[in-house]
Amino acid sequence: MPDTMPEASHPASLWLPPMPFIYGSCMLLFLLDIHLLPQIFVGYGAIESEYRPLEQATRLAYLLVAMVAWLDLRLGDSNGENRSRSVGWLLLSLGLVMVLLENNWDLTLRETLVGRLVFAVLLGAVLVWLAWLTNYWGWRIPTLYCLMVVLLALGQAADTFHDGLGGRLLENPAVHAVGTFPGFEETSELLVAWVFFHAAWLWHCRQSATIRFWRTTVGARLVVGLLLLGVGNGFLAFTREGRGGHFISNEMAILGFLLMVMGVWVLWRQLKQPVMLSHLDVDI
Numbered sequence: 497m498p499d500t501m502p503e504a505s506h507p508a509s510l511w512l513p514p515m516p517f518i519y520g521s522c523m524l525l526f527l528l529d530i531h532l533l534p535q536i537f538v539g540y541g542a543i544e545s546e547y548r549p550l551e552q553a554t555r556l557a558y559l560l561v562a563m564v565a566w567l568d569l570r571l572g573d574s575n576g577e578n579r580s581r582s583v584g585w586l587l588l589s590l591g592l593v594m595v596l597l598e599n600n601w602d603l604t605l606r607e608t609l610v611g612r613l614v615f616a617v618l619l620g621a622v623l624v625w626l627a628w629l630t631n632y633w634g635w636r637i638p639t640l641y642c643l644m645v646v647l648l649a650l651g652q653a654a655d656t657f658h659d660g661l662g663g664r665l666l667e668n669p670a671v672h673a674v675g676t677f678p679g680f681e682e683t684s685e686l687l688v689a690w691v692f693f694h695a696a697w698l699w700h701c702r703q704s705a706t707i708r709f710w711r712t713t714v715g716a717r718l719v720v721g722l723l724l725l726g727v728g729n730g731f732l733a734f735t736r737e738g739r740g741g742h743f744i745s746n747e748m749a750i751l752g753f754l755l756m757v758m759g760v761w762v763l764w765r766q767l768k769q770p771v772m773l774s775h776l777d778v779d780i
Contacts (some may be wrong), residue, residue, distance in 0.1 A: 519690065731751055
């Protein structure tokens with residue numbers, strides 16, 4: 497491993513665009529989903545959380561992480577960084593796993609306190625590993641992964657208290673308030689997802705040419721394809737009600753499948769084009 501960074505590789509600014517816009521949008525989604533829309537539309541609160549804006553935005557973040565990792569791996573032969581390839585495979589794998597977990601397809605694995613603890617330890621270990629690997633590019637990216645660990649711990653605690661698995665802790669007024677706070681679990685998951693993307697984005701943009709790629713029409717179409725894929729994926733969510741688990745709504749599942757097909761088609765049309773970072777001064 498070289499002691500110095502390649503000439504084309506450099507730490508990106510912590511608030512590299514579009515991160516300020518994204519965090520502002522997360523705050524707006526929280527206000528809309530938790531406070532404004534329930535007041536405007538009767539019955540909005542009865543809509544499954546998997547179909548609502550907070551959950552959809554969470555999936556989009558994980559899909560974007562997987563996409564930037566895949567693109568970076570696709571270009572890996574040109575930058576020659578073994579450490580970057582390790583980070584890329586970790587981000588790609590973890591991004592896809594988190595999308596699956598968002599759909600509750602692991603119905604029985606995390607329902608018990610032990611299952612949640614094992615999940616938290618494994619995920620925390622992967623994030624610490626990522627923090628160690630990305631320390632090569634400065635302090636910003638590892639700090640974001642450490643922030644993810646804190647947010648995940650808060651989200652898991654809130655989820656545990658909400659499901660009544662806290663034992664005597666539930667008698668504490670503060671614990672009860674956390675477990676019953678509207679939207680706390682979904683909002684913490686949203687922040688975790690976008691902090692994850694933030695870290696992946698800073699790593700991905702260590703080469704300035706990648707920023708130019710996402711400003712092209714191909715980059716914009718990839719985002720549209722991922723949005724369709726994420727919304728469709730959300731409509732395929734499972735519920736724990738009943739035995740064995742099932743789709744929340746079969747009709748929505750069919751719609752979700754069609755949206756996913758459209759998203760995959762859009763992505764495939766863009767990804768079959770060669771990615772040439774050295775020729776990205778103009779739109780593709």
